[in-house]
Amino acid sequence: MTFFAKFCIPFIVGVVVLFAVIAIKYLSWLRNLPKKDWKLIFSNIISWRTVAAAWEVVCESLLHRRIFKVNPRLGYMHMSLAFGWFLLIAVGWMETVAYMGFKWVPLQGHVFFKYFVPLNGITEHKPLFDFVMDLLLLFVLSGVGLAWFKRLRSRALGMKKTTKHVLFDRIALSALWFIFPLRLVAESITAAIYGGGSFLTGGIGILLSKSIGVEALSYTYEPAWWLYSTALGVFFIAMPFSRYMHIFTEIPLIFLRHYQLRPESKEKSYDNFELEACSRCGICIDPCQLQSQLGINDVQSVYFLRDRRYNMLQQKIANNCLMCGRCEQVCPVGINLNTLRLNSRSSMRNIPNEGRYNYLRNVDTSSGEGKVGYFAGCMTLLTPNTLRSMRQIFEAAHEQVWWADKEGGACCGRPLMLSGEVDSARKMIEHNKSLFVKHQIKTLVTSCPICLKVFREEYKLEGIEVLHHSEYILRLIQKGRLKINYQRGATFTYHDPCELGRGSGIYDEPRAVIKAVGKLLEPAHNRKEAFCCGSSVANTSINDAQQLTIAGKVATELSETGAKTIVTACPLCKKAITRCTETQVVDLSEIVAQNLKQ
Ligand code: SF4
Ligand code: SF4
Numbered sequence: 001m002t003f004f005a006k007f008c009i010p011f012i013v014g015v016v017v018l019f020a021v022i023a024i025k026y027l028s029w030l031r032n033l034p035k036k037d038w039k040l041i042f043s044n045i046i047s048w049r050t051v052a053a054a055w056e057v058v059c060e061s062l063l064h065r066r067i068f069k070v071n072p073r074l075g076y077m078h079m080s081l082a083f084g085w086f087l088l089i090a091v092g093w094m095e096t097v098a099y100m101g102f103k104w105v106p107l108q109g110h111v112f113f114k115y116f117v118p119l120n121g122i123t124e125h126k127p128l129f130d131f132v133m134d135l136l137l138l139f140v141l142s143g144v145g146l147a148w149f150k151r152l153r154s155r156a157l158g159m160k161k162t163t164k165h166v167l168f169d170r171i172a173l174s175a176l177w178f179i180f181p182l183r184l185v186a187e188s189i190t191a192a193i194y195g196g197g198s199f200l201t202g203g204i205g206i207l208l209s210k211s212i213g214v215e216a217l218s219y220t221y222e223p224a225w226w227l228y229s230t231a232l233g234v235f236f237i238a239m240p241f242s243r244y245m246h247i248f249t250e251i252p253l254i255f256l257r258h259y260q261l262r263p264e265s266k267e268k269s270y271d272n273f274e275l276e277a278c279s280r281c282g283i284c285i286d287p288c289q290l291q292s293q294l295g296i297n298d299v300q301s302v303y304f305l306r307d308r309r310y311n312m313l314q315q316k317i318a319n320n321c322l323m324c325g326r327c328e329q330v331c332p333v334g335i336n337l338n339t340l341r342l343n344s345r346s347s348m349r350n351i352p353n354e355g356r357y358n359y360l361r362n363v364d365t366s367s368g369e370g371k372v373g374y375f376a377g378c379m380t381l382l383t384p385n386t387l388r389s390m391r392q393i394f395e396a397a398h399e400q401v402w403w404a405d406k407e408g409g410a411c412c413g414r415p416l417m418l419s420g421e422v423d424s425a426r427k428m429i430e431h432n433k434s435l436f437v438k439h440q441i442k443t444l445v446t447s448c449p450i451c452l453k454v455f456r457e458e459y460k461l462e463g464i465e466v467l468h469h470s471e472y473i474l475r476l477i478q479k480g481r482l483k484i485n486y487q488r489g490a491t492f493t494y495h496d497p498c499e500l501g502r503g504s505g506i507y508d509e510p511r512a513v514i515k516a517v518g519k520l521l522e523p524a525h526n527r528k529e530a531f532c533c534g535s536s537v538a539n540t541s542i543n544d545a546q547q548l549t550i551a552g553k554v555a556t557e558l559s560e561t562g563a564k565t566i567v568t569a570c571p572l573c574k575k576a577i578t579r580c581t582e583t584q585v586v587d588l589s590e591i592v593a594q595n596l597k598q
Contacts, residue, residue, distance in 0.1 A: 389589035491562065
């Protein structure tokens with residue numbers, strides 16, 4: 001048997017194009033990885049990391065476990081398409097082997113086996129294979145049905161918004177929608193003419209033969225297989241240029257991630273794996289407050305990644321983001337969305353170092369010293385109650401403190417980084433770092449989550465521990481260096497700042513400090529789900545009124561807890577929320593300083 005018919009040509013062309021493009025893409029991305037990334041790959045490839053990566057591929061690329069957790073209906077849709085199709089290929093291959101033995105059969109022979117071997121005069125296996133293949137086809141078709149339904153009624157699948165597609169997406173999507181219905185038609189007509197098939201294709205075959213007649217159906221036999229093959233071919237050709245490239249790309253990404261590769265603050269070849277692993281599932285749209293509270297619908301991560309992938313990213317998309325991390329939190333592919341957006345800003349807006357910050361050389365006139373360096377941060381300097389409270393806390397703990405902001409310290413550099421001015425940020429970082437080393441501090445405490453993040457991630461402060469003041473205060477309390485008067489009847493609610501919570505994983509320490517002072521009442525959205533206050537320095541695109549709208553939502557939710565005081569641990573959040581509520585808003589350090597035992 002030759003296992004070839006003319007209708008196989010679209011499918012064969014599609015497969016050749018697909019694998020050629022994928023090979024070219026992956027090889028060029030891998031070839032351009034920096035040496036240190038290659039070292040990571042070689043040092044990790046023969047280790048348990050590879051096994052862990054393979055297991056994650058099964059759980060995520062086939063079963064879509066993370067999407068299930070966020071949205072079970074959407075998870076089922078993705079799983080039935082991916083896992084169902086995989087099983088159709090695997091069982092189809094087993095079926096071929098069962099009939100032909102272990103001999104070489106070309107790929108199209110497996111795919112169109114029902115055409116080439118409609119009955120084969122066979123055998124005891126056939127009813128079982130027919131049944132399993134029909135069951136799997138039904139499984140995939142249920143996913144296709146949900147995908148169709150999602151386009152019409154996205155809310156029924158738990159999504160307020162679905163993504164907008166580019167041309168290649170539309171071509172691939174249309175082909176994908178028809179692949180399995182056309183397979184059902186082709187196999188059912190085959191069953192009508194030759195017999196065979198199980199409850200699905202066999203059942204429809206009997207209906208067709210009775211209603212249309214075998215002779216009339218024989219005219220549709222070849223066209224039906226042509227259409228099925230053409231849908232496959234079109235899908236495979238469009239796939240590497242469309243969102244469906246994620247089907248393959250998530251697999252190498254998972255392995256590279258297990259080998260410790262990460263995006264950095266400058267665009268690099270690895271970013272391509274993250275960009276093309278985005279399935280455009282749209283899960284990142286609903287949590288975005290720019291969408292839900294301001295009605296801005298075209299800047300969310302899915303659109304940012306799409307535009308960057310097709311080299312059509314504009315500053316107005318890259319810049320309009322709070323970097324709140326709410327989307328990154330739910331992304332089932334685990335894409336480093338904030339980092340990718342930051343390095344896009346950097347490549348679009350970075351102004352090369354032109355000596356604009358040379359004046360920094362002359363600002364260090366400091367003489368103070370201390371085991372602890374306190375870096376209040378620019379925004380904290382504008383919130384005097386926090387500064388005053390921190391001074392009281394240091395004094396109560398008899399801490400010897402070097403006050404960085406007063407003694408030559410410059411901005412931490414993160415606002416510049418967030419805006420894309422990486423070179424200028426580096427100037428600030430070098431300047432501050434040299435001060436920290438010069439004053440031989442052992443612990444660096446900051447009251448600003450924005451500073452905290454850049455200190456921990458970019459400064460590389462060897463031998464200096466970096467703490468947010470919530471961590472530092474809790475430590476003082478636990479060591480007995482601060483004594484607090486617990487206030488019976490005092491009720492507090494807490495707003496998680498984005499950069500402290502999702503950004504640095506600090507959720508428990510501020511809560512523990514609050515509970516040392518009084519009762520804590522949690523708002524509806526807290527911890528990883530907490531809302532952004534809207535005043536992020538990462539977004540210079542939205543105006544004051546829009547910032548107020550976002551802050552108003554946060555303030556309302558916090559006030560609804562009934563707490564007498566709203567506590568936060570970020571100077572920006574404090575300022576934003578204060579503008580929108582009658583309830584008292586304070587920094588964490590204030591409730592501690594106000595309740596110190598003398
Ligand atoms: S960024 Fe993540 S959540 Fe958003 S569309 Fe892509 S895969 Fe889905
Ligand atoms: S980081 Fe926040 S503001 Fe930016 S796209 Fe994601 S959810 Fe929206």
